[in-house]
Every structure is written in C-alpha cells, then in structure tokens.
Amino acid sequence: MLLCDIGNSNANFLDNNKYFTLNIQQFLEFKSEQKIFYINVNESLKDHLKSQKNFINLEPFFMFDTIYQGLGIDRIAACYTIEDGVIVDAGSAITVDIVSNSIHLGGFILPGIANFRKIYTHISPRLKHEFNTQISFDAFPQKTRDALSYGVFKSIYLLIKDATQNKKLYFTGGDGQFLANYFENAIYDKLLIFRGMKKIIQENPNLLL
Amino acid sequence: MLLCDIGNSNANFLDNNKYFTLNIQQFLEFKSEQKIFYINVNESLKDHLKSQKNFINLEPFFMFDTIYQGLGIDRIAACYTIEDGVIVDAGSAITVDIVSNSIHLGGFILPGIANFRKIYTHISPRLKHEFNTQISFDAFPQKTRDALSYGVFKSIYLLIKDATQNKKLYFTGGDGQFLANYFENAIYDKLLIFRGMKKIIQENPNLLL
Numbered sequence: 001m002l003l004c005d006i007g008n009s010n011a012n013f014l015d016n017n018k019y020f021t022l023n024i025q026q027f028l029e030f031k032s033e034q035k036i037f038y039i040n041v042n043e044s045l046k047d048h049l050k051s052q053k054n055f056i057n058l059e060p061f062f063m064f065d066t067i068y069q070g071l072g073i074d075r076i077a078a079c080y081t082i083e084d085g086v087i088v089d090a091g092s093a094i095t096v097d098i099v100s101n102s103i104h105l106g107g108f109i110l111p112g113i114a115n116f117r118k119i120y121t122h123i124s125p126r127l128k129h130e131f132n133t134q135i136s137f138d139a140f141p142q143k144t145r146d147a148l149s150y151g152v153f154k155s156i157y158l159l160i161k162d163a164t165q166n167k168k169l170y171f172t173g174g175d176g177q178f179l180a181n182y183f184e185n186a187i188y189d190k191l192l193i194f195r196g197m198k199k200i201i202q203e204n205p206n207l208l209l
Numbered sequence: 210m211l212l213c214d215i216g217n218s219n220a221n222f223l224d225n226n227k228y229f230t231l232n233i234q235q236f237l238e239f240k241s242e243q244k245i246f247y248i249n250v251n252e253s254l255k256d257h258l259k260s261q262k263n264f265i266n267l268e269p270f271f272m273f274d275t276i277y278q279g280l281g282i283d284r285i286a287a288c289y290t291i292e293d294g295v296i297v298d299a300g301s302a303i304t305v306d307i308v309s310n311s312i313h314l315g316g317f318i319l320p321g322i323a324n325f326r327k328i329y330t331h332i333s334p335r336l337k338h339e340f341n342t343q344i345s346f347d348a349f350p351q352k353t354r355d356a357l358s359y360g361v362f363k364s365i366y367l368l369i370k371d372a373t374q375n376k377k378l379y380f381t382g383g384d385g386q387f388l389a390n391y392f393e394n395a396i397y398d399k400l401l402i403f404r405g406m407k408k409i410i411q412e413n414p415n416l417l418l
Contacts, residue, residue, distance in 0.1 A: 008333045043334060069352040070335075092332050095356075098349055106349025109336065110360040111328045119320045119328045123301050124217045125252060126279075127318065140307055140315025140372070143278040147304075151319040155364040158371060162363070163349070 001201070001208075002032065005074060005193045006040040006049075009092050014194045037197060037207070039073045056207065061200045066104035071097075077196030078172060079104055085168035087192070088160060090175035096163055110159065113175045116152045133178065157182045210410070210417075211241065214283060214402045215249040215258075218301050223403045246406060246416070248282040265416065270409045275313035280306075286405030287381060288313055294377035296401070297369060299384035305372055319368065322384045325361045342387065366391045 003014040011027040013020050022030055028048065036055050040046065049055050059073045064080060075095050078087045083102050089095045092115060097107035111119065113131070120127035129145040137154050141147040156179065160169070164183075171180040172192035180186040189195070201207050212223040220236040222229050231239055237257065245264050249255065258264050268282045273289060284304050287296045292311050298304045301324060306316035320328070322340070329336040338354040346363050350356040365388065369378070373392075380389040381401035389395040398404070410416050 041333075041335070067351050068356075072335075093329075093336065094360075096360075106351050107356055108350050108359040108363075109329075109353070109356045110364060111325065111332065115328050115332055116320065118331070119324045120302075120318075122327070123320065123324055124250075126250070126281075127302065141317050142276050142315050144318070147277075147316055147318045150317040151303075151305075151368070154317075154371070155319060155368040158367040159360065159364040162367060 001198075002034045002036045003194050003197050004036050004038040004055075005077070005197070006038060006042050006045060007074065007091060008042055012193075014191065019191070037201060039077055039193070039197060041072045041074050058197055058200050058207075061204050061207070062196075064104065065102060068104060068106060071104070071107070074193055075107065077193045077200075078170075080196040080199060081192055082168070082170065085170055086160070086164045087170045087172070088176065088179065089193075090171065090173040090179050094156065094173075094175070094179075096160060098163055098167070100167075108159070108163070110156060113152065113156075113178075120148055153182070210407075211243045211245045212403050212406050213245050213247040213264075214286070214406070215247060215251050215254060216283065216300060217251050221402075223400065228399070246410060248286055248402075248406060250281045250283050267406055267409050267416075270413050270416070271405075273313065274311060277313060277315060280313070280316070283402055284316065286402045286409075287379075289405040289408060290401055291377070291379065294379055295369070295373045296379045296381070297385065297388065298402075299380065299382040299388050303365065303382075303384070303388075305369060307372055307376070309376075317368070317372070319365060322361065322365075322387075329357055362391070 005012045011022045037058050038055055039058050040049055062076050062080060064076045075097050078089055079097050079099050082099055084100055087097045092112045094110040094112055095107060098105040127148060129148055132146050132149040135146055135149040135153060141150045169183055169186040170192060171186055171188045177188045180188040214221045220231045246267050247264055248267050249258055271285050271289060273285045284306050287298055288306050288308050291308055293309055296306045301321045303319040303321055304316060307314040336357060338357055341355050341358040344355055344358040344362060350359045378392055378395040380395055380397045386397045389397040
C-alpha cells in the first residue's frame with residue numbers, strides 16, 4: 001500500500017513500511033502505476049491531483065467531530081489516531097490540536113522553527129544566527145544567539161505546556177522529535193498522520209478493491 | 210533639544226516634547242542645522258551618521274552593568290531608566306530585558322507582531338490573515354485566523370509573564386500599548402528610550418555645550 005501526505009513544502013510517502021520524502025518539484029515528476037492513497041493541504045496541487053487517476057483522495061472519508069472551520073486534513077488525520085490528548089505537528093508551521101473523548105476541542109498555530117529563523121534574518125542581519133538547541137530555560141540569555149533561541153523554543157514550550165496540562169502529548173513532523181525532548185512522557189511518532197490514513201482505509205475496506 | 214533613536218525600519222525623533230517618526234529613506238533625506246543626539250542600531254547607517262557633523266552619538270556615554278554580549282544600544286537606553294523591572298520593546302522585533310538593582314540579568318528576543326504575520330503569509334496562502342486582537346486566551350481557537358492570533362499573542366504573553374514574575378513591567382515600541390493590555394499594572398511609556406537618552410545627557414552636561 002502506498003500512502004502520501006502532501007504539505008506546502010514536501011510530499012511524504014509511506015510505501016508499506018518504507019518512508020521517503022519528495023519536494024514539490026520532485027513530486028510533480030513522480031510517476032507510479034500503483035494506487036496512491038493521499039491527503040493534501042497544498043492548494044496549488046489540487047487540480048494536478050484530480051487529474052491523476054491512480055491518486056485516491058482520502059479526505060472525504062474522514063468523519064471527525066469538530067467545530068473548527070477549515071481544519072487541515074493533515075491535522076484531522078493525526079487527531080483521528082487518538083481519543084484523548086494533544087497533537088503537535090512541527091513542520092513549516094507548528095499546529096497544536098486538543099482532542100478529548102474523540103472530540104476536537106480546538107487548536108492553534110505557530111510558525112515552524114526554520115521559519116522563525118527566516119523572520120529573524122529578515123528583521124535584521126544582526127539577528128541572523130543558527131539556533132542554540134542546547135539553550136537552558138533556567139537562566140536569562142547573555143548573547144544574541146541565545147536570546148533568539150530562548151525566545152523561540154521557550155515560547156513554543158510554554159504555549160504547548162499551557163494547552164496540555166495533564167493530557168497525553170504526541171509529536172510528529174520534522175521538528176517533532178526535538179520539541180518532544182522538552183516534555184516528560186511525550187510520544188514522538190513520525191508516522192502519526194499515516195496511521196490516521198491507515199485507520200480510514202481499514203474502516204473503508206472497499207477503497208482497496 | 211533634538212533626540213533621535215534609529216532602528217532597522219524607522220528613525221524616531223523627540224523634538225523637545227514633539228514626537229515624530231521617519232522611515233529610513235526619509236531619514237536619509239532629513240536635514241537639520243541643530244545638534245542631534247542619537248543612538249543607532251542600524252548597521253547600514255553607521256558610516257552615514259559618522260559623516261554628519263551635527264549628529265552626536267550617545268552610545269559611548271552609557272555605562273551599563275551587563276555581561277550580555279552585543280546588547281543593542283536602544284535596549285541599554287531603555288534599561289538605563291529603571292533600577293528594577295522588566296522592559297519590553299515591541300517593534301519589528303520584541304526585546305525583553307530583565308533588570309535587578311540596576312544590573313542587567315539578561316534578555317531575549319521574539320519576532321515583532323507584524324513580522325509574525327509576514328512569516329505566516331510566507332508559509333502558506335491559507336495562513337494569510339489579519340490577526341484577531343480580541344482573541345480570548347480562555348478557549349481553544351475554532352478557525353484559522355484565531356488559531357494564528359492565539360499562537361502569536363498567547364506565546365508572547367506567556368513568555369513575558371514567565372520572565373516577569375512579580376517584577377514591574379514596562380512596555381515601549383509600536384506594539385507596546387497593545388501588549389501592555391494583557392498585564393495588570395504594566396506601564397506603557399512610548400518615550401522610554403528617549404528618557405534613557407535624556408538621563409545620559411543630564412549626567413554628561415558638557416554634551417550640551
């Protein structure tokens with residue numbers, strides 16, 4: 001079974017248990033005879049995907065209890081894997097969704113870590129630094145690089161902690177493993193979105209015919 | 210007395226008690242016969258300013274107790290006005306500095322509010338929204354615009370609150386008044402940096418000769 005989760009920067013594939021990533025240009029050149037079950041949040045690819053006969057959009061099959069308007073299908077797929085907890089998907093944006101008794105309570109969005117770096121560089125050349133991923137949260141920073149890193153990492157940490165309280169915390173996405181390290185008992189699951197897609201296929205076995 | 214505080218996007222002037230702002234292009238065209246006491250963090254203007262005989266750089270006169278490497282002179286000038294407390298300067302970047310017994314304990318930096326908006330727009334056209342400045346922190350957002358606003362405003366709020374504890378809190382800068390509203394007993398002072406500049410001139414009366 002070939003699964004594909006398409007975002008704004010990349011298309012992530014799961015070919016049985018083999019994971020690989022293509023950038024959008026590579027994705028447009030990608031050819032396959034196989035059935036490909038996909039979800040997509042990239043507006044610019046919607047028409048392209050409709051014209052591909054072997055690409056099957058899983059989005060219409062998700063029945064998910066939320067009043068959130070315009071919740072991205074990648075966030076829905078991730079939330080679909082849990083009954084209770086908080087899901088953080090840390091990619092080009094960081095999305096945080098809160099689920100309780102299989103009901104979506106809402107969510108929020110922060111810029112992704114690499115995009116924080118881009119904004120700083122854009123504000124001033126003096127703020128162009130690689131982040132210090134070892135920055136301590138227990139002392140105030142004493143130089144620019146640490147001041148930027150503390151600002152980004154601690155604000156992300158505090159906002160997720162505030163939303164999580166005592167709930168279970170799940171991370172996915174490119175920076176998910178790094179951010180999970182700030183929390184005790186957080187679970188990092190690179191394949192969380194694919195698990196949601198697999199669950200939908202299991203619930204709709206006709207899709208495989 | 211004409212005071213000038215030059216940043217990355219704007220030059221702010223205080224002409225006795227009259228405040229005005231020029232963008233950098235306007236600033237380069239600005240002519241005056243008066244003595245202008247200035248501080249400047251804009252690298253690209255350093256040579257230009259040195260060549261202007263009536264522009265007097267106040268930076269060398271600030272003696273400020275800090276181990277922070279490369280602390281911007283605008284942050285020093287603001288900190289110079291208080292003995293104890295936290296100073297937030299919310300402009301194109303948001304700088305936060307902690308002062309105790311006239312000693313700088315450190316500080317950190319976040320992107321400014323307008324730059325958060327720019328970066329969201331850059332991540333995806335779906336994330337292009339005006340922020341909801343009335344967003345509640347007490348319920349999880351239920352649409353994209355609120356999700357972005359909550360991410361930005363609540364993460365800034367939590368990080369400042371965490372640094373402030375029971376200290377006095379001072380805001381300045383273009384978004385200072387808006388952010389000050391999130392805190393009880395916060396002081397908004399548009400002219401904080403100019404107060405630091407005036408204090409230095411008072412301590413060095415020869416500058417006025």
